[in-house]
Amino acid sequence: MEYFALYEAQGKPESDGVTHELIKFPNGHCSIRKVGRDGPLSESMHSSIGPWAEANEVYVAQSELVAKLKGQDTLAPVVIYDIGMGIAANALAAFETWSSLQLDRAIRPLHIFSFENDLSGIELALSSSREFSFLERHGSLAAELLTSGTVTLPDCRGGPGFRWTLVHGDFLKGPSRALAPEIIFYDFYSPAVSPELWSVDAFTRLRSVCGPVTVLVTYVAATAARSALLLAGFAVGQGSQTAAKRETTIAATEVTMLSQPLGREWLGKLSRSSRPLPADVDLQKRKKALETIERLSQFS
Numbered sequence: 001m002e003y004f005a006l007y008e009a010q011g012k013p014e015s016d017g018v019t020h021e022l023i024k025f026p027n028g029h030c031s032i033r034k035v036g037r038d039g040p041l042s043e044s045m046h047s048s049i050g051p052w053a054e055a056n057e058v059y060v061a062q063s064e065l066v067a068k069l070k071g072q073d074t075l076a077p078v079v080i081y082d083i084g085m086g087i088a089a090n091a092l093a094a095f096e097t098w099s100s101l102q103l104d105r106a107i108r109p110l111h112i113f114s115f116e117n118d119l120s121g122i123e124l125a126l127s128s129s130r131e132f133s134f135l136e137r138h139g140s141l142a143a144e145l146l147t148s149g150t151v152t153l154p155d156c157r158g159g160p161g162f163r164w165t166l167v168h169g170d171f172l173k174g175p176s177r178a179l180a181p182e183i184i185f186y187d188f189y190s191p192a193v194s195p196e197l198w199s200v201d202a203f204t205r206l207r208s209v210c211g212p213v214t215v216l217v218t219y220v221a222a223t224a225a226r227s228a229l230l231l232a233g234f235a236v237g238q239g240s241q242t243a244a245k246r247e248t249t250i251a252a253t254e255v256t257m258l259s260q261p262l263g264r265e266w267l268g269k270l271s272r273s274s275r276p277l278p279a280d281v282d283l284q285k286r287k288k289a290l291e292t293i294e295r296l297s298q299f300s
């Protein structure tokens with residue numbers, strides 16, 4: 001991916017010299033990436049379409065947040081797990097969606113749990129908010145989340161409205177069973193950088209805390225990541241395209257929730273793939289894992 005460092009690395013370096021730096025794409029959009037003493041340690045947090053477009057196109061639109069907030073049959077909050085909070089573009093895009101809808105009509109409350117193990121990225125973004133207009137608009141909310149661990153706002157009628165909870169720590173040690181998510185934004189660095197976060201084990205734990213109708217959206221479309229989701233018990237479908245990604249992924253607890261479930265043609269792709277399965281499927285178990293996927297009801 002093409003980008004260049006905009007500033008020297010800023011933020012509080014950890015004891016091993018790891019910190020974040022701001023980068024700018026040739027089209028002018030900015031993002032953040034992790035750097036160590038010897039150079040970059042991660043990809044940029046966002047693709048070249050920028051954090052705000054990515055948040056709205058890949059996460060908010062695909063999860064059908066608007067329809068869920070307008071849902072008539074319950075007053076229970078829409079619960080979002082924002083996994084890999086980063087600089088909170090996804091969380092704040094969901095907040096802005098809720099915030100503008102509730103001005104016109106009574107809608108369901110929104111409760112976001114943001115999972116993040118390294119807050120130095122968002123601290124850097126908040127100190128450079130001129131590069132991120134959504135942080136210029138909502139930086140005080142994000143700053144309050146970092147200091148208090150939770151933010152609550154009533155809706156414009158004085159009813160329960162918005163709640164944002166920070167879950168600070170390693171996601172692989174959780175997630176908590178507090179409230180089942182209806183929507184999951186799954187946005188970690190790619191499987192090439194952090195294979196353990198795209199493993200059968202990680203998705204199995206996540207599947208175990210889902211409600212009966214949970215949808216998971218992610219920018220990743222790698223075959224091995226989709227296999228991991230399938231082996232963990234999610235139904236998996238093709239997600240929409242963005243200017244930077246040919247395909248994204250939507251998974252769900254029920255195949256009927258997907259408009260484009262992966263079908264038999266994807267099984268062909270799986271059989272031709274040089275990396276069909278995630279790293280936590282042992283070599284001896286690979287054949288059985290592939291057979292398990294082929295027999296799943298979504299492919300019948």
Ligand SMILES: C[S@@+](CC[C@H](N)C(=O)[O-])C[C@H]1O[C@@H](n2cnc3c(N)ncnc32)[C@H](O)[C@@H]1O
Pocket residue numbers: 044045046051055083084085086087088089090091115116117118121169170171172187188189194197
């Ligand atoms: C691609 S960025 C997320 C971008 C983000 N969703 C946004 O809206 O800006 C991935 C984030 O996941 C965090 N992360 C990586 N491994 C983690 C782990 N094991 N537990 C929690 N957070 C983790 C990184 O620190 C990084 O901030």
